Amino acid sequence: MVKLTGIYKGMRKGYGETLVELGKKYDNVVVLDADLSGSTQTAMFAKEFPDRFFNAGVAEQNMIGMAAGLATTGKIVFASSFAMFASGRAWEIIRNLVAYPKLNVKIVATHAGITVGEDGASHQTCEDIAIMRAIPNMVVIAPTDYYHTKNVIRAVSEYKGPVYVRMPRRDTEIIYESEEEASFEIGKGxxxxxxxxxxxxxxxxxxxxxxxxxxxxxxxxxxxxxxxxxxxxxxxxxxxxxxxxxxxxxxxxxxxxxxxxxxxxxxxxxxxxxxxxxxxxxxxxxxxxxxxxxxxxxxxxxxxxxxxxxxxxxx
Amino acid sequence: MANNLEIKDLEKIARKVRYNIVKMVGLAKSGHPGGSLSATDIIVALYFKLMNYDPKNPYKKDRDRFVLSKGHAAPALYAVLAELGLIEEEELWKLRRLEGKLQGHPSMDTPGVEICTGSLGQGFSASVGMALGCRLDKLNNYVYVLLGDGECQEGIVWEAAMAAAHYKLDNLIAFIDRNKLQIDGCTEDVMSLGDLKAKFEAFGWDVFEIDGHNFEEIINTVEKAKSLKNGKPKMIIAHTIKGKGVSFMENNVSFHGKAPNEEQLKQALEELKYE
Structure with a gap:
C-alpha cells in the first residue's frame, strides 16, 4: 500500500545512511566524491570510515578513473557528485573505464533534474537518463522516496557491475509506510x-x-x-x-x-x-x-x- | 619475474618484441607502430626484470600491475604478453581482425591486461585508483603506468597527477614515453608540453629523466624510485625515439598510426631479424 504521507525526506539522506550501513557490513566498500560530500551525503560515510573515503576534489573525470582502478582491486565502489558532472562531465570515462570492462562501480548522482532549482540550467540535468541508458552494460535507476532509496542502494551493492542511480536535491514526499513496504528489485516495475x-x-x-x-x-x-x-x-x-x-x-x-x-x-x-x-x-x-x-x-x-x-x- | 636475466637477454627479447610488433601491425594493415617501438624497452624491462609478476598466476592479488595508458601502443604489450605465454602467438597475427581476439586498443578480455585503455589519460587515472586499492589491502607491491607525451595534453592527466601526490602514492611509478611526436607533428608544435619535469615536480612528484632505450638506466632508475619511500609518486621521463629499431620509421611522424606497406614490412622485418 502506498499513500501520500505529507512527510518529506531527502533521498540523499537515505543514500548516506545506507552507505554507512554497507560500510559496516562490507570491508571492501569504498566511496568517492568530488568536493560535494556534504551535499551528496557521502560525508556520513567519510566520517565513519575515513580510510575508505576518497575525495577527488573538483575533478569528476579523475574520480571515475580512480573508481575504476579501485574496482579492479576488488572493491565495491560508490562514486558521487551532482548528476550534471557525475554523468555529463565524466561520461566518456564512465563508458570506457567502467561500463566497457563491466567494473563494479556505482555512480550515485544527486541533484538530478529541474528541481535543483535556484542554481539554474547549468546544474539542472535533464539528459542523464538518456546518456547513461545509451551505454552498454549500464543499469539506470531512479528511486522513489527516502525508504525506497535505502533498498535501491542495498540492491545495487549486491549487483556486480556498473549502475547509475539518480536522485533529486529536494526532500520528496514519502509514499511508503516503512522500509519493508518500499521493496525494490532491479529491472522490475x-x-x-x-x-x-x-x-x-x-x-x-x-x-x-x-x-x-x-x-x-x-x-x-x-x-x-x-x-x-x-x-x-x-x-x-x-x-x-x-x-x-x-x-x-x-x-x-x-x-x-x-x-x-x-x-x-x-x-x-x-x-x-x-x-x-x-x-x-x-x-x-x-x-x-x-x-x-x-x-x-x-x-x-x-x-x-x-x-x-x-x-x-x-x- | 626472471630476475637473473642479463641486459643482453633483455635486448634479445626486445628485438623479438619489435619484430613481432612490426609483423602484427603489417599483417593487420592497421595500427600504431611508432609509439609501440618507442615504448618497447620500458615494457620489456618491467615484465622481464623489474615486476613481481608470475605469468602462470597473472591475477595473484599482490602482483605488480602494469597499465598501458597510451593504449595505442597495444602491439608492444601484446608482443610481451605473448612472450610471457599469456597470449597465443597465433593471435598476434589476427590483431584488429574480426576473427581475432586482440582488440585495436587493450581490452580487459585479454589475459594480462589490467584495465582497458586507449582513450588517453584514463589509464593513468585508473592507475591512481589501483595504487589506492593496493595500499588499502596493505599489499607491498607497485603499480606501473606508461603514458605517451602527447597524452599529457589531456586534462585528466593533471587531475590524476594531483590526486596521486595528494594521496602520497609512493607505490605508483609512472613513465612518460617522451618520443616528442604525436599524430599531427612535434609535440612542441601541436601543443607545447614545456618542461614536463618541472611540471610534475610542481605537482608533488619525484621526477627522473632517462634514456628510455638504455636498459641499465631503466632498471637503476626504477630501483632508485622504489627505494625512495617518501610518500611521493614517481615519474620517469624516458627520452625515446619514435619508431625505434626500424630505420625508416625512426623519428618519422607518419608512422604514428600507419602500418607499413608490403615492401616496407619486408624491409623492416629484415632489419629486425633475430635468430
Whole structure:
C-alpha cells in the first residue's frame, strides 16, 4: 500500500545512511566524491570510515578513473557528485573505464533534474537518463522516496557491475509506510495503484506527483493505474505490455531518451496498440526558481499532470 | 619475474618484441607502430626484470600491475604478453581482425591486461585508483603506468597527477614515453608540453629523466624510485625515439598510426631479424 504521507525526506539522506550501513557490513566498500560530500551525503560515510573515503576534489573525470582502478582491486565502489558532472562531465570515462570492462562501480548522482532549482540550467540535468541508458552494460535507476532509496542502494551493492542511480536535491514526499513496504528489485516495475482508464508510468521524484495526479483524476471520474518504474534500464517490458491502452510517462527529465523514450521503444518494438503521452521537460533548458515553482512552470506537479491528461483524453 | 636475466637477454627479447610488433601491425594493415617501438624497452624491462609478476598466476592479488595508458601502443604489450605465454602467438597475427581476439586498443578480455585503455589519460587515472586499492589491502607491491607525451595534453592527466601526490602514492611509478611526436607533428608544435619535469615536480612528484632505450638506466632508475619511500609518486621521463629499431620509421611522424606497406614490412622485418 502506498499513500501520500505529507512527510518529506531527502533521498540523499537515505543514500548516506545506507552507505554507512554497507560500510559496516562490507570491508571492501569504498566511496568517492568530488568536493560535494556534504551535499551528496557521502560525508556520513567519510566520517565513519575515513580510510575508505576518497575525495577527488573538483575533478569528476579523475574520480571515475580512480573508481575504476579501485574496482579492479576488488572493491565495491560508490562514486558521487551532482548528476550534471557525475554523468555529463565524466561520461566518456564512465563508458570506457567502467561500463566497457563491466567494473563494479556505482555512480550515485544527486541533484538530478529541474528541481535543483535556484542554481539554474547549468546544474539542472535533464539528459542523464538518456546518456547513461545509451551505454552498454549500464543499469539506470531512479528511486522513489527516502525508504525506497535505502533498498535501491542495498540492491545495487549486491549487483556486480556498473549502475547509475539518480536522485533529486529536494526532500520528496514519502509514499511508503516503512522500509519493508518500499521493496525494490532491479529491472522490475511495480503497480502502485490499480486503475481502468489509463496507465501513468512515473519514475523517481515524479512518482508522488503521479499519485497526486491520480487522486485528482479520480475526483473527475477517471481511474488511473499508476506504475512505479524505478529501473529505466533494463526496463520492465512486461509491465508496459500489460498497461492500459492510454499510457502516460512522467519524469523530471527530457522527454527525449529518458523514461518516455524507453517506454516508446517498448511500445513501438512490440507493435503494441497504445497511445503514449510523454510528460517531462520538453527538450528545453531550465531556469532558476524554487523547486515547486519550477515543477508547476514545466507542468510536472500533480495538478498540471492531471490537467494535461484530461485535456488529452478530451481529444 | 626472471630476475637473473642479463641486459643482453633483455635486448634479445626486445628485438623479438619489435619484430613481432612490426609483423602484427603489417599483417593487420592497421595500427600504431611508432609509439609501440618507442615504448618497447620500458615494457620489456618491467615484465622481464623489474615486476613481481608470475605469468602462470597473472591475477595473484599482490602482483605488480602494469597499465598501458597510451593504449595505442597495444602491439608492444601484446608482443610481451605473448612472450610471457599469456597470449597465443597465433593471435598476434589476427590483431584488429574480426576473427581475432586482440582488440585495436587493450581490452580487459585479454589475459594480462589490467584495465582497458586507449582513450588517453584514463589509464593513468585508473592507475591512481589501483595504487589506492593496493595500499588499502596493505599489499607491498607497485603499480606501473606508461603514458605517451602527447597524452599529457589531456586534462585528466593533471587531475590524476594531483590526486596521486595528494594521496602520497609512493607505490605508483609512472613513465612518460617522451618520443616528442604525436599524430599531427612535434609535440612542441601541436601543443607545447614545456618542461614536463618541472611540471610534475610542481605537482608533488619525484621526477627522473632517462634514456628510455638504455636498459641499465631503466632498471637503476626504477630501483632508485622504489627505494625512495617518501610518500611521493614517481615519474620517469624516458627520452625515446619514435619508431625505434626500424630505420625508416625512426623519428618519422607518419608512422604514428600507419602500418607499413608490403615492401616496407619486408624491409623492416629484415632489419629486425633475430635468430
Amino acid at each position: 511495480k503497480v502502485l495503484v490499480d486503475g481502468d482508464d489509463l496507465t501513468i508510468i512515473a519514475t523517481g521524484e515524479e512518482v508522488p506527483e503521479a499519485l497526486k495526479a491520480g487522486e485528482i483524476l479520480k475526483e473527475n471520474g477517471i481511474s488511473a493505474e499508476i506504475v512505479e518504474m524505478a529501473t529505466i534500464k533494463p526496463i520492465d517490458e512486461d509491465i508496459i505490455k500489460k498497461s492500459k491502452d492510454f499510457v502516460v510517462t512522467v519524469e523530471d527529465h527530457n522527454i527525449i531518451g529518458g523514461l518516455g523514450g524507453a517506454v516508446a521503444e517498448v511500445i513501438a518494438s512490440n507493435g503494441l496498440n497504445k497511445k503514449l503521452l510523454r510528460i517531462g521537460i520538453n527538450d528545453v533548458f531550465g531556469r532558476s526558481g524554487k523547486a515547486d515553482e519550477l515543477l508547476k512552470h514545466y507542468g510536472l506537479d500533480g495538478e498540471s499532470i492531471a490537467k494535461r491528461i484530461m485535456e488529452e483524453m478530451k481529444k
